[in-house]
Amino acid sequence: MKHILTLGAIVLGLLGLASCHKTCTCTVFNGVTHTYTADEVEARGVTCYEMRYQAGEQYYTICNWD
Numbered sequence: 041m042k043h044i045l046t047l048g049a050i051v052l053g054l055l056g057l058a059s060c061h062k063t064c065t066c067t068v069f070n071g072v073t074h075t076y077t078a079d080e081v082e083a084r085g086v087t088c089y090e091m092r093y094q095a096g097e098q099y100y101t102i103c104n105w106d
Contacts, residue, residue, distance in 0.1 A: 064088035066103035074100075 064076040066088075081088055091103040 062105050064091055064103055065106050066091050066100040068099065069101055075106075 062078055064078070064081050065073055066076070067073050076088075076091065081091060084091070088103050088105050092098055092100045094100075
């Protein structure tokens with residue numbers, strides 16, 4: 041029983057670490073996609089949703105966290 045609880049705790053810990061690596065995926069009007077790390081989005085001072093706009097113009101049709 042102790043081994044099962046330990047294994048469960050390890051699995052939950054690994055899942056928590058894996059979920060931290062999210063990316064912001066943005067699609068241009070022509071269908072090309074670009075991905076940004078959470079750090080890149082944060083460095084721009086915007087949210088993933090706000091990444092649609094580059095230099096004051098709408099550049100991407102949609103941006104979502106993956």
